[in-house]
Amino acid sequence: MGYRIAVAGATGNVGREMLNILAEREFPADEVIALASRRSLGSEVSYGDRTLKTRDIDDFDFTGCDIALFAIGSGPTKTYAPKAAAAGCVVIDNSSLYRMDPDVPLIVPEVNPDAVMGYAKKNIIANPNCSTAQMVVALKPLHDRATIRRVVVSTYQSTSGAGKEGMDELWLQTKGLFVPGQEMAPKKFTKQIAFNVIPHIDVFMEDGSTKEEWKMAAETKKILDPRVKITATCVRVPVFVGHSEALNIEFEQPLDADEAREILREAPGVLVVDKREDGGYTTPVECVGDYATFVSRIRDDSTCDNTINLWCVSDNLRKGAALNAVQIAELLGRRVLKKG
Structure with a gap:
């Protein structure tokens, strides 16, 4: 016996990817229901080799999901999330609300x-911000091995992070x-x-940071460790899909680039592509459609003890x-x- 799964927002970029990934990973679902707003009622979306017609989320009863x-x-x-939750359905939410x-x-x-x-x-259950x-x-x-003290991150975020309108x-x-x-004059972007x-x-927030920068710090503390200090600068770049990040990571214990590289090679969800030669790193174009978080350019920071730099790239619509x-x-x- 498998699961009954609802995908709310099935006609959007992320909703379509959810359906693709459920099919790709052969999630044990007996039924998958595509939900959308009334204006998209009857639109067709793909789920593996099947086509689903969207149903109106306003009228949908989540009981049994x-x-x-x-x-x-x-x-x-x-x-809609409290309605679904009250009906006994576990909501996994991609928005920032919860x-x-x-x-x-x-x-x-x-x-x-x-x-x-x-x-x-x-x-x-809440899904974090894509850059986080x-x-x-x-x-x-790396935190498990040497305890991270501080992270300085600059992001290079694709337009798909702002939805279809951004792309x-x-x-x-x-x-x-x-x-x-x-x-065309700017509409979605400033x-x-x-x-x-x-x-x-x-x-923008009162201290001059943006809410995206605040999210990266606050969410990382909640997920990883509240003691980690994080400062971020978040930048939108003219890329369709794939977020990139330049990280400077300071540790409490000694850890050099060589050991960090070996740790990351064994880490779940990480793929290290780090050759010190032309093209020996991953860019956003190369990560599109992949599940992994790619790490490249791992190197020691000569200006600070127990500190490394690295480059991190991932398909923001996926991971x-x-x-x-x-x-x-x-x-x-x-x-x-425990079904399926």
Whole structure:
């Protein structure tokens, strides 16, 4: 007997990836239900070699569903997640709504799988921010070995992190620069994204940081260790899919680049591509469609003791969102629901 799974937001970028990954990983589902808003009612989405017609989330009764994967944003989630949870369905939510709720576990399965047992307080589990998820996968094995004191991270985040509208804006602006009369002013982003970088993701906070930068610090503390100090600069770049990060990591105990490289080679969810030669590293284009968090450019920081630098790349629609949600569902199945 398998699971009855609902995917809310099935017509969006992340929802479609959730369906793809459920099929790819052969998740033991007897039934998969595609849910969307009323304006998308009847739209067709792919699930493996099957085509599903979307159903209206407004009218859907979650009773009898085991797990619901949510990719609908914080506003709709606030309405529908409590209904699903009250009906006995465990919600795995990709929005930011519940991430810092002390009664909702925030989970990256390679990092804090034991936290899944906290789901029962609200029947809800939170999926972290895309940039946080890939970072903590790389940090966890190093933290276990030498205890991380401080992380300085600069992100290079793709337009898909802002949804379909972000990707469309990059495409249309790029085309408009070469086709007279098709120029496009910024709408989704605050400035031109084509052939540009924008050091601004989410809203500004009182201290001058953006909410995206705050999320990376706050979520990492909740997932990995509240004692770790983190400072972030988050930048949007003209890439369609794939987030990149440059990390400077300071440890409490001695750890050099060579040992860090060997630790990461054995770490779950990590793929090390680190040759000190032209092209001996991974870029966003190469990580698209892959499950792994790729780590390259591992090297000692000569300016600070017990400190290394590394480059981290991942498909943000997969590990940063859809894949992590499905991995949480798999973890929940193994440890709690035990069907299939």
